[in-house]
Amino acid sequence: MMTKDDDEEELERLQQELVQANELEQAARRLRQKLFGSRVYSRTDIGDLGQHVKSLKRLFPCGGTMAAVVDDREDVWANADDYSDSTINGEPPFVGNNTSNNTNDKDPYHEQDQQQLWTRDILDRLHQQYYYHYNNQQCKTTTGGDGSRGNRNRRRTVPEILKQMRQSVLPYCTLVLNGLVPLHKQQSITAAAASPKPTVRPPIVRYAQSLGAKTQDKVDETVTHVVAAKDGSEKATIARTIPGCLVVRPGWLMESYWSIRKANVQPYLMAQGPAAILIKKDENDDDDDDDDGFALELEDELLNG
Secondary structure: OOOHHHHHHHHHHHHHHHHHHHHHHHHHHHHHHHHHOOOOOOHHHOHHHOOOOEOHHHHOOOOOOOOOEEEOOHHHEOOOOOOOOOEEEOOOOOOOOOOOOOOOOOOHHHHHHHHHHHHHHHHHHHHHHHHHHHHHHHHOOOOOOOOOOOOOOOOOOHHHHHHHHHHOOOOOOEEEEEOOOOHHHHHHHHHHHHOOOOOOOOHHHHHHHHOOOEEOOOOOOOOOEEEEOOOOOHHHHHHOOOOOOEEEOHHHHHHHHHHOOOOOOHHHEOOOOOOOOOOOOOOOOOHHHHHHHHHHHHHHHHHHO
16 A cells, blocks of 8 residues: 555656656757758748749758659759759649549549559669669779779769659650640740740640650651540541551650659540541631630649649
């Protein structure tokens, strides 16, 4: 049976443990501050960059050359000249939107699982390539090609490897993007191509070009794919007269971008059928307006999720 003295001793012991626990918590907070400092932040509180963007240079002041970012908004990262070569998309693609496949009732949980599988595959390949190049460089550190010791080439960075991985996805493809770029931005693409200065491109154009594909407006014998918002357009009809030219839904391009692998084209082919009869549009035809609405919706989804 506990006495009053026993109770007081137990209370004192518990109070000492509480003091020790508080001291440990304070030490842990100081350590977290030392490790991360001001490097945990959101894009809404980083006005020092001059725009609402995040930067790997702030998270990793020494460069972040071994870092990759998994984010559903790759456009908010500013550690590269054109958004970020370090970014891997971490968002389920086009939930409920018919650009992903042939149906509108995609299961968001299935798509999230699929994106996680793609992300894991990308990270596995990135890890393998990084250390493949790293180990090769280590072998060259003792004796250089000229016989001298210490002749070491510059180590390849994660952004460089990711960029090369993307560029190797569609290197021999020439794409026409039909109904996917808002009308008011189509002229800016032409101007950007002729300008020596870097210009922000519409997301769908940037995605295609980042995968190594060439994009153009005219459908001719060099085009391999017409990526179309809908079937029956003039460009889709012309494409079907060109041997080897395929008319595909936007989901084919987006899966290729999200997985950093050339996607199987079969699920995304537009339904084959008799060639559409081309009818001269009158001034009341609102097809362009419909296409522009789709393009604006697509661009908003790509940028804002």
